[in-house]
Amino acid sequence: MGLGDDLMITGIVEQEHIKHPDKQIVIGSLKRNLIFDSLIYLNNPKITPSDKINKNKPVHFIDYNDENRFYINYEKCDHNNLAWRTDFKLIPGRMYFSKTEISDAKSILKKANIFWSNKTETKHKGIIFFESYSTKQNHEFYSYKMKNKNWGEENWIKLIDRLKDKYLIIQSVHGEAKKIDGVFYSENEFDFRTACAVLNNCDMYLGNEGGFGHAAAALNKKALIYFGGWISPQSTGYDMHENIYYDDPNSSCGVIGYLCNHCEKARQSIKVEYLEEKVKFILE
Numbered sequence: 217m218g219l220g221d222d223l224m225i226t227g228i229v230e231q232e233h234i235k236h237p238d239k240q241i242v243i244g245s246l247k248r249n250l251i252f253d254s255l256i257y258l259n260n261p262k263i264t265p266s267d268k269i270n271k272n273k274p275v276h277f278i279d280y281n282d283e284n285r286f287y288i289n290y291e292k293c294d295h296n297n298l299a300w301r302t303d304f305k306l307i308p309g310r311m312y313f314s315k316t317e318i319s320d321a322k323s324i325l326k327k328a329n330i331f332w333s334n335k336t337e338t339k340h341k342g343i344i345f346f347e348s349y350s351t352k353q354n355h356e357f358y359s360y361k362m363k364n365k366n367w368g369e370e371n372w373i374k375l376i377d378r379l380k381d382k383y384l385i386i387q388s389v390h391g392e393a394k395k396i397d398g399v400f401y402s403e404n405e406f407d408f409r410t411a412c413a414v415l416n417n418c419d420m421y422l423g424n425e426g427g428f429g430h431a432a433a434a435l436n437k438k439a440l441i442y443f444g445g446w447i448s449p450q451s452t453g454y455d456m457h458e459n460i461y462y463d464d465p466n467s468s469c470g471v472i473g474y475l476c477n478h479c480e481k482a483r484q485s486i487k488v489e490y491l492e493e494k495v496k497f498i499l500e
Contacts, residue, residue, distance in 0.1 A: 217282055219408055222256035223430035224287075224452075225280045226263070227307030232276060233262040239276040240264040246279045255409055259312035287451045296473030302450040308433040313413050320406065321413035324386070328400040332384045340384040342499035345411075345418040345437075347387060347428050348372040349394045361472040364479040365446040366424050367460075367486065369394055374488045379495060386414060388428075420498055425452060433457065438498050440491065445469060445482035458494050460486055 229241055242264055244251040251266040269275065283290075287306075292299035313321075325343075332340055348369065373396055376385060380398030387399045388411040395401060406414075412431045415421055421432035421439040425447060432439040439457040443449050445467040449459035461467070462482035469478050 217285070218427060219254070219256055220427035220430045220452075221280075221285060222254040223309045223311070223427065223434055224306065225278065226256065226260065226309030226311070226434065228278060228280070228286075229260070229262050230310060231307060232278060236276040239274045240269060241276050241278065242266070242269065243278045243280050245281040245283070246277065247283065248281075250281075252281070255407075256309075256311065258409070259314060260310065261312070262310075293470075296471060298470035298472055300447060300451040300468055300470060302448060306433075306452065306454055308436070308454060308456070309430060311409075311412055311416075311431065311434050313409070313416070317410055317413040320410050321417055324402050324406070324410075324414050325417045327402065328384060328386050331400045336381070341382045342419040343384045343386065343417070344379070344495070344499075345388075345415040345421050345428070345432075346376065346385050346399065347411075347421075347423040348396075360474055360476075361446075364469075364471050364476045365426075365444060366483075367442040367444060368483045371483060371486075371488055372396070375491055375495075378488065378492050383495075383499065385422075386418065388414075420495075422495065429453075429457065440494050440498060442486070442491075444486070445478050446471070446476070458498060460491065460494070462486060 225243055232241055241262055242251045253266050257263045286304060287301055289299040289301045376396045376399060379385060385399045387401055412435065415428065415431055415437060416435045419438065421428050421437055423441065425441050425443045429439055429441045433454045433456065441453065441457055441459050443453065443459055443461045445462035445464055446469060448468045449461055453459045462485060466478045469476055471479065
């Protein structure tokens with residue numbers, strides 16, 4: 217599973233902890249008799265790491281894994297398509313940062329503000345955490361999926377070009393990141409948790425549906441998220457966010473086995489000007 221999945225389940229943990237306050241909560245696969253640890257769960261006082269389980273205390277097991285994700289309709293999936301459930305409401309998860317992560321994020325924000333000051337004397341109208349390119353984009357197994365659910369590099373570049381003179385834009389730094397002129401990048405790569413700690417100091421998240429969208433919800437941050445026609449916000453979105461969805465009879469196609477013409481149509485139909493106005497509405 218991905219980090220977005222791990223973030224989603226922390227919302228369920230919040231509910232389950234209320235029901236079972238005296239039990240150790242663990243997440244994993246009952247079928248495979250496995251308990252999962254994730255960097256998302258670090259410092260979370262409501263989730264017990266696999267190496268910290270007290271055998272003398274009761275355990276509450278949450279069965280959540282690749283074969284049991286609550287937003288997937290497994291009976292209707294096939295080799296080329298995922299199918300979705302919409303009969304539930306996502307609960308924002310939680311993240312708990314270490315002192316080092318908080319300090320590193322503040323250092324990155326300080327450098328980002330210096331970057332802005334060196335560029336212009338005008339005060340920015342808000343700080344946007346931006347990510348358009350997944351670390352899985354060039355992975356053989358995920359390639360079609362990630363390309364189908366992405367708004368497209370050309371669209372993102374055009375949008376950022378319209379926003380960069382008004383807003384301080386920070387992008388996460390990883391090996392697959394596509395750098396865009398006018399966006400602040402740290403000189404060093406940083407991991408997902410540090411990126412989320414940076415996001416926690418920004419005014420909003422801007423990007424495709426995925427892990428950072430769930431992080432924004434967990435951190436109670438505003439967001440503009442592109443869903444396109446691949447998946448519906450009713451499956452993996454939050455009401456607190458501005459969710460950009462291509463409302464079409466073929467939408468929520470979930471195509472993973474090939475490049476989808478329907479998803480390309482969604483990219484072409486959702487205009488740069490429309491997202492620009494949405495960002496202004498959120499921040500101004």
